[in-house]
Amino acid sequence: MNKLSLFAILAAATILGTGCSSTKGGAGMVGYDSNVKYGDAKAVETLTDAFGSTDLQSSAETLTQSLLQSRYIAGAAQPPKVRLRTVNNLTYEHIDTKAITDKIRIKLLKSGQVRFLADKANLGEVYDERNLTTTITDNKAIKLMTDADYIITGNVRAIKKASDDVKDVYYNISLELVNPQTGEIVWADEKEIRKVTSKSTVGW
Amino acid sequence: MPITKTVLRLCAAAAALALIAGCASKVDIIGEERVEINKHKSFQEGAFLKVMAELENDDNDETEGFVYQIEWYDKNGILKDSTPWKPITIHKNQKVQIVEMTNVPDVVDYKIIVSVPEK
Numbered sequence: 001m002n003k004l005s006l007f008a009i010l011a012a013a014t015i016l017g018t019g020c021s022s023t024k025g026g027a028g029m030v031g032y033d034s035n036v037k038y039g040d041a042k043a044v045e046t047l048t049d050a051f052g053s054t055d056l057q058s059s060a061e062t063l064t065q066s067l068l069q070s071r072y073i074a075g076a077a078q079p080p081k082v083r084l085r086t087v088n089n090l091t092y093e094h095i096d097t098k099a100i101t102d103k104i105r106i107k108l109l110k111s112g113q114v115r116f117l118a119d120k121a122n123l124g125e126v127y128d129e130r131n132l133t134t135t136i137t138d139n140k141a142i143k144l145m146t147d148a149d150y151i152i153t154g155n156v157r158a159i160k161k162a163s164d165d166v167k168d169v170y171y172n173i174s175l176e177l178v179n180p181q182t183g184e185i186v187w188a189d190e191k192e193i194r195k196v197t198s199k200s201t202v203g204w
Numbered sequence: 205m206p207i208t209k210t211v212l213r214l215c216a217a218a219a220a221l222a223l224i225a226g227c228a229s230k231v232d233i234i235g236e237e238r239v240e241i242n243k244h245k246s247f248q249e250g251a252f253l254k255v256m257a258e259l260e261n262d263d264n265d266e267t268e269g270f271v272y273q274i275e276w277y278d279k280n281g282i283l284k285d286s287t288p289w290k291p292i293t294i295h296k297n298q299k300v301q302i303v304e305m306t307n308v309p310d311v312v313d314y315k316i317i318v319s320v321p322e323k
Contacts, residue, residue, distance in 0.1 A: 110307060112309060
C-alpha cells in the first residue's frame with residue numbers, strides 16, 4: 001500500500017513536472033513555432049537583383065531628403081501645395097512606381113513642409129464627396145482643390161548587362177518638381193542603384 | 205599655484221573623457237570592426253538635423269560591403285525615426301563620406317549604427 005502511494009506520488013510529480021517544463025512562452029502569439037517569422041522591415045534585402053524593398057526605401061529616403069533641401073520647399077513662406085503625377089516605369093520589369101511616390105508623400109507630409117492635393121486618379125472620388133456634402137460648389141472652392149503649386153513627376157529606368165560570370169543591373173530613379181503654371185522644372189534629383197550578381201559555379 | 209594647475213589639468217582630462225564618451229555613444233558597430241568611423245558631426249539644416257560621417261576601410265586587400273542606419277532622437281532621448289538600413293561598399297584603403305538628413309522635425313540627436321557581416 002505504501003509502495004502504491006509512493007508510485008502515485010511519483011507519477012503525479014512527474015506529470016506536474018513535465019507540465020511545468022513544457023510550458024513555453026508565446027502568449028499572445030498564434031503559430032509561434034511555425035516557420036513564419038517577422039523580420040526587420042528596414043533590413044537590406046538581396047534575395048534577387050529585381051527592384052525590391054531596399055531600393056524602394058532608399059530611393060524614397062534620398063529623394064525626400066533632397067526635396068526638403070530644395071529652396072522651393074525649404075524657403076517657401078507657406079508649405080506649398082503639391083500633387084503627385086505619374087512616375088513612368090521605363091524598365092522591362094514590373095515596378096509599382098506609385099509605391100515610390102506614396103512613400104515620398106508620407107515622408108514629406110510627416111515633415112510638415114509640404115501640403116498634398118489628391119492625385120488626379122482620386123480626384124473623381126473627391127468631386128463625388130464634394131457633391132454629396134455641398135449643394136453649391138463655387139468656382140473658388142474648386143480652384144482651391146485643383147490648383148497645385150507644384151507637381152511631382154519622374155521616371156524609373158534600368159540597364160541590365162550580363163556576362164558568363166556576372167550580372168549587372170543599374171536602376172536610375174529620377175524625380176522632378178514642376179511648376180504647372182509656367183512649366184518650369186524647379187527641382188530634379190536622381191537615385192542610382194547598382195546591383196551585381198555573381199553567378200555560382202554550380203548554377204543559379 | 206601648482207594645485208590650481210593640477211585641478212585645471214584634471215578638469216581638462218575629465219572634459220576630454222566626457223567628450224570621447226559622448227562621441228562613442230553616437231556610434232555603434234555591430235559585428236566585426238573591419239570599418240572605422242573616423243569622424244562624425246551634425247548641424248541644423250532649416251528645421252531638420254543633418255549628419256555627416258566619414259567611414260574608412262583601412263584594409264589594403266579587402267573591399268568591404270556593409271550596411272548602416274541612423275537613428276534620430278528628440279530632446280527627451282526618444283527615438284523619433286530611423287533611416288532604412290543602407291548598403292554601402294568601400295574599396296580597399298578608401299574613405300567614404302555619408303550625409304543623411306532626418307525627414308521629421310524636432311530631432312536633436314542621432315546614432316550611427318554600422319553592421320558588418322561576418323566573412
